[in-house]
Amino acid sequence: MKIHEYQAKELFQKYDVPIPRGRVAFSPEEALSRAQELGSFPVVIKAQIHAGGRGKGGGVKLARSAQEVRELAEQIIGMNLVTHQTGPAGRIVKKVLVEQGLEIEKELYLSLVADRATAKIVVMASQAGGMDIEEVAASSPEKIIKVFINPLQGIQAYHCRQAAYGLALSPALIKPFTAMLKSLYRLFVDYDCSLVEINPLVLTADQAVIALDAKINFDDNALFRHSDVVAYRDLDEEDPLEIEASKYNLNYINLDGNVGNMVNGAGLAMATMDLIKLAGAEPANFLDVGGGASAEMVENGFRIILSDPNVKGILINIFGGILRCDVLAEGVVQAARKTGINVPVVVRMEGTNIDEGRRILAESGLDLITAVDLKDAAQKVAQIVGA
Amino acid sequence: MSIFVDQNTRVVVQGITGREGQFHTRQCLAYGTRIVAGVTPGKGGQKMDDVPVFNTVGAAVAETGANCSLIFVPPPFAADAIMEAADAGIAVVVTITEGIPVLDMMKVMNYLQGKFLRLIGPNCPGIITPGEAKIGIMPGPIHLPGGPVGVVSRSGTLTYEVVHQLTQRGIGQSTCLGIGGDPIIGTSFIDCLEAFEKDPATRGVVMVGEIGGSAEEEAAEFVASQMSIPVVGFISGLTAPPGRRMGHAGAIISGGSGTAGAKIEAMKAAGIHVCENLGSLGELCAEVFK
Numbered sequence: 177m178k179i180h181e182y183q184a185k186e187l188f189q190k191y192d193v194p195i196p197r198g199r200v201a202f203s204p205e206e207a208l209s210r211a212q213e214l215g216s217f218p219v220v221i222k223a224q225i226h227a228g229g230r231g232k233g234g235g236v237k238l239a240r241s242a243q244e245v246r247e248l249a250e251q252i253i254g255m256n257l258v259t260h261q262t263g264p265a266g267r268i269v270k271k272v273l274v275e276q277g278l279e280i281e282k283e284l285y286l287s288l289v290a291d292r293a294t295a296k297i298v299v300m301a302s303q304a305g306g307m308d309i310e311e312v313a314a315s316s317p318e319k320i321i322k323v324f325i326n327p328l329q330g331i332q333a334y335h336c337r338q339a340a341y342g343l344a345l346s347p348a349l350i351k352p353f354t355a356m357l358k359s360l361y362r363l364f365v366d367y368d369c370s371l372v373e374i375n376p377l378v379l380t381a382d383q384a385v386i387a388l389d390a391k392i393n394f395d396d397n398a399l400f401r402h403s404d405v406v407a408y409r410d411l412d413e414e415d416p417l418e419i420e421a422s423k424y425n426l427n428y429i430n431l432d433g434n435v436g437n438m439v440n441g442a443g444l445a446m447a448t449m450d451l452i453k454l455a456g457a458e459p460a461n462f463l464d465v466g467g468g469a470s471a472e473m474v475e476n477g478f479r480i481i482l483s484d485p486n487v488k489g490i491l492i493n494i495f496g497g498i499l500r501c502d503v504l505a506e507g508v509v510q511a512a513r514k515t516g517i518n519v520p521v522v523v524r525m526e527g528t529n530i531d532e533g534r535r536i537l538a539e540s541g542l543d544l545i546t547a548v549d550l551k552d553a554a555q556k557v558a559q560i561v562g563a
Numbered sequence: 564m565s566i567f568v569d570q571n572t573r574v575v576v577q578g579i580t581g582r583e584g585q586f587h588t589r590q591c592l593a594y595g596t597r598i599v600a601g602v603t604p605g606k607g608g609q610k611m612d613d614v615p616v617f618n619t620v621g622a623a624v625a626e627t628g629a630n631c632s633l634i635f636v637p638p639p640f641a642a643d644a645i646m647e648a649a650d651a652g653i654a655v656v657v658t659i660t661e662g663i664p665v666l667d668m669m670k671v672m673n674y675l676q677g678k679f680l681r682l683i684g685p686n687c688p689g690i691i692t693p694g695e696a697k698i699g700i701m702p703g704p705i706h707l708p709g710g711p712v713g714v715v716s717r718s719g720t721l722t723y724e725v726v727h728q729l730t731q732r733g734i735g736q737s738t739c740l741g742i743g744g745d746p747i748i749g750t751s752f753i754d755c756l757e758a759f760e761k762d763p764a765t766r767g768v769v770m771v772g773e774i775g776g777s778a779e780e781e782a783a784e785f786v787a788s789q790m791s792i793p794v795v796g797f798i799s800g801l802t803a804p805p806g807r808r809m810g811h812a813g814a815i816i817s818g819g820s821g822t823a824g825a826k827i828e829a830m831k832a833a834g835i836h837v838c839e840n841l842g843s844l845g846e847l848c849a850e851v852f853k
Binding site: 261290292293295296297310313314326327328365368370395396397398400401427429431439440441442443444445446447449450451452453454458459462464495496497498526527528549550551552554 | 638639662663664666667668669670672673674688700701705718719720721724727746771773774776777799800801802803804806807808809810811812813823839840842843
């Protein structure tokens with residue numbers, strides 16, 4: 177789960193990680209009063225959306241006067257911000273963070289990440305701050321320092337020294353940097369983060385280390401023990417159909433194509449999307465109804481696919497294991513009766529209770545197209561949408 | 564022959580009295596798996612059908628000689644269950660549970676360092692040696708006993724699809740296992756490939772990967788340098804958008820790494836027979852493993 181920069185900075189503050197003074201604002205008027213609270217200019221106005229690259233997209237501006245604050249806030253709030261992470265559709269900005277401007281001497285990069293290969297928490301630091309760290313990693317990996325921490329051991333002072341000396345910090349900065357890194361580690365572990373990233377981490381003219389930016393991602397699997405994080409969820413940042421699907425515990429992702437598909441199991445769902453593409457069409461979604469789906473879940477999944485206006489044909493691909501074919505068939509029939517099917521549906525079923533499943537579909541009187549195997553299914557649905 | 568489990572494997576089911584635990588224990592018993600014990604704290608002394616239930620894994624091992632554990636414990640308590648099995652001297656721990664916090668699994672993996680224990684999963688369908696033992700949630704009847712092909716996969720239902728296509732063409736399986744869709748898992752592709760290479764009954768392997776991480780690339784290197792038997796490979800997620808978690812917690816393309824394209828290239832370069840279209844996997848296997 178992702179949160180906004182201003183929310184991440186609230187957590188930083190709770191853990192005594194130094195941040196610039198500032199507050200979030202939802203309107204130009206509010207932005208102005210936030211700037212006045214700060215008491216001096218310049219201030220920085222930063223668009224709050226769940227995507228990186230905001231500066232390049234025109235979502236981060238420096239204001240030198242009250243007049244400029246109002247003008248820039250008016251410009252940014254309500255703008256459609258397009259960055260390399262939002263995709264071409266962009267994201268409407270609904271709030272801005274108004275912060276004091278700092279006199280920056282140097283920009284660094286610092287992050288903590290859960291490393292899947294080593295099962296360690298890795299601290300990544302670089303003197304190439306403010307840049308796209310993925311580009312740095314690709315072009316000059318030697319500029320990134322990595323310190324691996326065993327979560328059973330926890331962070332030690334020497335871990336912090338490794339990072340600090342790697343960043344060539346002056347002696348006066350080592351102590352505050354160490355304190356900050358230890359706090360970030362505590363935050364990471366306390367909140368089951370998957371990423372805590374500060375880019376840039378700045379050294380100011382008056383010799384302070386400050387988190388100018390803040391990004392935190394959380395492990396979705398651990399949200400059950402962090403109700404305060406769940407409260408940070410911003411539905412404005414999510415696709416309406418995905419919000420609807422999440423109510424029923426369905427794994428649904430909305431995509432740009434026109435072939436809806438419903439599959440049990442994430443791997444098979446991805447492979448089914450790939451098959452649709454190979455047959456010359458484009459998938460409209462990813463939908464994994466899960467291994468143990470009930471007829472109700474299947475029905476809700478079907479309804480959500482049908483409510484996407486781009487969908488011109490649907491492919492149902494189920495390999496009955498725990499989810500039996502008769503249960504799936506029951507769900508499809510229920511959904512069809514309640515919502516009505518307005519596009520052609522190709523069904524491919526295999527596995528547990530296949531005969532019972534076929535019988536239910538055949539006797540339902542629904543106009544369904546059956547496929548003998550995967551290839552056949554993908555070709556049939558691609559033909560329907562005219563690919 | 565087979566890898567990791569066979570007809571002599573003695574299984575204890577952790578979480579045996581839960582809905583899933585009960586259902587799948589019965590399915591495994593029906594397949595012929597030797598399930599000798601169950602564990603549910605507070606229900607020691609009871610029975611689940613004919614299987615004795617214990618309060619602790621230690622007691623179950625002492626009484627029944629169980630050497631393999633099958634875990635259905637819910638996510639908040641699953642890490643604890645794995646470590647309990649490890650401390651009780653269990654040799655193979657199969658964890659079906661989906662949704663264990665990553666930090667919990669990181670601690671488990673570091674705790675298991677240096678211990679002689681094979682953890683399979685979590686978030687996996689389990690392992691089956693067809694005709695001998697089914698320790699997991701896969702449908703038994705789709706498998707064809709006797710080898711000669713081993714199947715290893717990060718997925719569940721996609722594995723069933725692969726096995727089904729093999730069986731339909733009369734190609735039997737030595738052992739099939741899902742290693743799990745989570746970012747942190749106990750058994751890697753390489754662990755399985757190494758075991759299959761050593762297993763006299765396995766004369767070829769189907770390896771099913773997906774987007775996210777670099778396990779397939781590492782496995783490809785292993786295949787190129789260490790394996791003599793042929794390997795067929797498949798990767799799902801060519802059409803997956805970057806930055807989105809595709810169901811499995813581990814299936815996510817981040818920062819341009821973990822893409823299906825890169826994995827397919829690495830596998831091809833390693834001499835793996837890559838199947839581009841899942842619909843033709845059976846055909847390709849019939850050709851490669853003939």
